[in-house]
Amino acid sequence: QKEVEQNSGPLSVPEGAIASLNCTYSDRGSQSFFWYRQYSGKSPELIMFIYSNGDKEDGRFTAQLNKASQYVSLLIRDSQPSDSATYLCASIPGNQFYFGTGTSLTVIP
Amino acid sequence: DVKVTQSSRYLVKRTGEKVFLECVQDMDHENMFWYRQDPGLGLRLIYFSYDVKMKEKGDIPEGYSVSREKKERFSLILESASTNQTSMYLCASTGGGRRTSGGAGFGPGTRLTVT
Numbered sequence: 001q002k003e004v005e006q007n008s009g010p011l012s013v014p015e016g017a018i019a020s021l022n023c024t025y026s027d028r029g030s031q032s033f034f035w036y037r038q039y040s041g042k043s044p045e046l047i048m049f050i051y052s053n054g055d056k057e058d059g060r061f062t063a064q065l066n067k068a069s070q071y072v073s074l075l076i077r078d079s080q081p082s083d084s085a086t087y088l089c090a091s092i093p094g095n096q097f098y099f100g101t102g103t104s105l106t107v108i109p
Numbered sequence: 110d111v112k113v114t115q116s117s118r119y120l121v122k123r124t125g126e127k128v129f130l131e132c133v134q135d136m137d138h139e140n141m142f143w144y145r146q147d148p149g150l151g152l153r154l155i156y157f158s159y160d161v162k163m164k165e166k167g168d169i170p171e172g173y174s175v176s177r178e179k180k181e182r183f184s185l186i187l188e189s190a191s192t193n194q195t196s197m198y199l200c201a202s203t204g205g206g207r208r209t210s211g212g213a214g215f216g217p218g219t220r221l222t223v224t
Contacts, residue, residue: 102151
């Protein structure tokens with residue numbers, strides 16, 4: 001079983017809608033979770049991190065963590081075509097990062 | 110912001126060649142990582158290092174070795190390049206030592222083609 005699992009998609013949403021990206025993890029000892037955005041041909045860039053149960057908001061992005069269900073999500077409000085990318089979820093169960101395979105998001109104008 | 114640089118953006122090598130990929134970070138981070146990224150397989154960890162001269166194997170270390178002689182520099186070595194090592198190679202760094210903390214900053218990647 002992989003440490004971090006994501007639905008690979010692709011996910012398509014119309015411009016202005018809410019995009020919801022989901023991730024589950026297997027190690028209950030994981031404390032920190034990260035969302036990265038990766039444009040085609042580019043390296044991943046960190047957009048959100050969350051350590052505590054509940055929601056964390058940063059602009060149009062909201063990360064949600066539910067440790068009991070071992071579930072992390074990323075909501076993107078008012079989606080824009082520039083949000084079209086692959087989104088990677090990552091956790092740190094020890095001293096190394098484990099990444100999901102990523103979810104491809106397309107925002108349709 | 111973390112600045113992570115990699116020695117080459119694109120590299121073409123022949124089968125059997127010894128290949129060196131270098132990564133440098135300027136944030137005094139303890140932890141450095143080498144990943145390869147292939148379509149459908151995501152990011153797979155090759156090796157990581159949490160201190161100078163320290164290294165640990167990741168999920169796919171076979172065919173690779175690493176060197177960390179200075180804190181800011183982490184090198185990935187392909188001892189004898191093979192075509193199945195054609196991939197995008199990404200270096201990352203983060204602070205925290207054995208207790209990794211904070212998000213990892215990535216370098217721009219090296220697209221390696223082995224012919």
